[in-house]
Amino acid sequence: MLNLILAIIITKIMIGGTLKSISTQELNDLFSKKSDFTLLDVRENEEIAIAKIQSSTHIPMGQIVDRIDEIDKNKPVIVMCHSGGRSARVCGYLEDNGYDATNLSGGINSWSINIDPSVPQY
Numbered sequence: 001m002l003n004l005i006l007a008i009i010i011t012k013i014m015i016g017g018t019l020k021s022i023s024t025q026e027l028n029d030l031f032s033k034k035s036d037f038t039l040l041d042v043r044e045n046e047e048i049a050i051a052k053i054q055s056s057t058h059i060p061m062g063q064i065v066d067r068i069d070e071i072d073k074n075k076p077v078i079v080m081c082h083s084g085g086r087s088a089r090v091c092g093y094l095e096d097n098g099y100d101a102t103n104l105s106g107g108i109n110s111w112s113i114n115i116d117p118s119v120p121q122y
Contacts, residue, residue, distance in 0.1 A: 025115070027111075028115050036075050039078050040077050045058075053111060056080065061086045064093060077100065079103055087103050
């Protein structure tokens with residue numbers, strides 16, 4: 001079932017579905033302003049062990065379908081992964097389920113390069 005859902009999401013993105021995105025600088029500005037949002041990290045446990053943004057909520061991409069109720073529908077969700085590919089697919093799924101989802105362009109890799117060099121790159 002998950003593979004079917006992911007295939008639908010990928011197809012939707014490939015045929016021109018609209019995807020909101022945010023840069024790491026814009027995300028940093030939201031943190032500075034203490035904006036109310038959920039930063040959802042969809043990377044795997046092994047990746048989280050290497051590098052993470054402290055205030056993020058971690059739900060691996062493969063568990064989103066089963067754990068979607070853990071994500072607050074009443075506030076914007078910024079979705080991140082390593083470089084932006086997986087998070088883009090999750091954004092599509094969340095949008096289809098009534099969430100205000102935005103993809104973090106460049107993911108944690110961009111965060112490490114542009115915002116916080118203390119976060120390891122991998």
